[in-house]
Amino acid sequence: MRPSKPHTADVFILVGGLLLFWQVLFLLVGELAITPPLDTLLYAIRLLGRERFWPHVVETATAFAAGLAISVVGGLAIGLSLGFHRLSGEVFEPILTALYSIPKVTLYPMILLIFGIRMSAKVAFGTIHGIVPIIIFTMDAVRNIKPVYIKTGRLYHLDPATMARTILVPAALPEIVTGLRVGFSLTLIGTLIGEMFGSLQGLGFVLMRAIGLHDVKTIMAVTLLLVAFAASINTILLVIDHRLHERAI
């Protein structure tokens, strides 16, 4: 799904509206439950100034980056092959759709037992979330490439790697970027859920520890930081996505 290009003014109205909603919610439920927008922002900045906070950021960022790298490389390779080879694509498509819609959290204990409570478990968990949408989008994109492009490639006797690099990827790029955008978000979700259960470091762990301590300020500030991060990267990717699709038409 690709919505129409947003106007800057509308984005400001939206963000303003959400902040207003937040402030009103604060006035309704009181400070035992949530903190108001400005205080949360100030506390988030203070957290970022603390040295003890950074190892958690680095831990989450490292796990996320590794998971994303594997998802992107693996997802593209598998997606390109499945899209190119029609029969395997048809065989695997429903399996992939099924994998996409199962609650993958339930697999986390298994991953913990395999990898141990370490960084690699979070990376693996981020990867199983992120790789599936990248495969599905890439596969669909390659299937929809005009056959004449691929025939031209065959005519030149291109080997699979050159074919992928010079024909498949450029022709399918707009859809691939959409897939990467979805893959990015899901890898982040996977990494964070991984950290919220059975982890001793990282932002997800900070959140869970804060529940135990009833530390609302930290919960709100970390949530704000994560949401701001996810939303900004998604906006950048959306803009690239729109540009590529416009060019393709």
Next chain:
Amino acid sequence: MRLRTNVLRIAVVLGAFLAVELLSRIGAIPRVMMIPPSEMLIALVRLLLSGRMNVHIAITLRNVGIALTSALLLGFVGGVVVHALPRLRRILDPLFASYYSIPIFVFYPLFIVIFGMGSIPLIIMGFLSAVVAMVINTLNGLDRVPRVFRKTAQVFQMTRARAVCLIILPAAAANIFTGIKLAVAYAFIGVIAAEFILSGGGIGYQISFTYYAFDNNTMYALILLILVLVTVINMSLYVWERRLLTRMGRR
């Protein structure tokens, strides 16, 4: 061609299971890590027969049910309202576009703080996961109703209600069905993930409990239960959707 694809697909799935079975039987996968799939199945059958998980299964299904029903109703109504108000829609569009990029599980601690540990935060997580998919797909569906259909309704001087029932809804049905399909999957993911992270009951809770109790047999039986349950539900919707589309002559 179609038959061959189906046979190959079943072969792939069975092959994967057999490979894992073989690897665990010869000890390449240690038992503390994973039990053989056949034993998971036996453990699951025993567990279901013993009935000691019935309470938790009921809790999860009830929470998913409440979350899903409210998400479908409010999502559909929300979609119709937003569709009728283009100005509001332009403002909300960026929210819809970014919604699923936000790891909504980070809000779960917040809901626990506000509502306390119990069913409400779980239902909210399921609802929040599902509702926007329903809104977006209702909007898409209403967008795709060809203008000539609306004009036809005018020519026949249909009342608004009649036009909606006889023309608009059927024309938007395919997309709305996609919305329902996604909402079902997301509601399950939302509730079970939240149960798993922190809760006092439900299948997700039991999976995390048995993990900490080193009770691999029960844990893998429950994991299998969730995967089978959700896959069967999703696949039935998928097959139903195919039939619906064929009947409507779209494919």
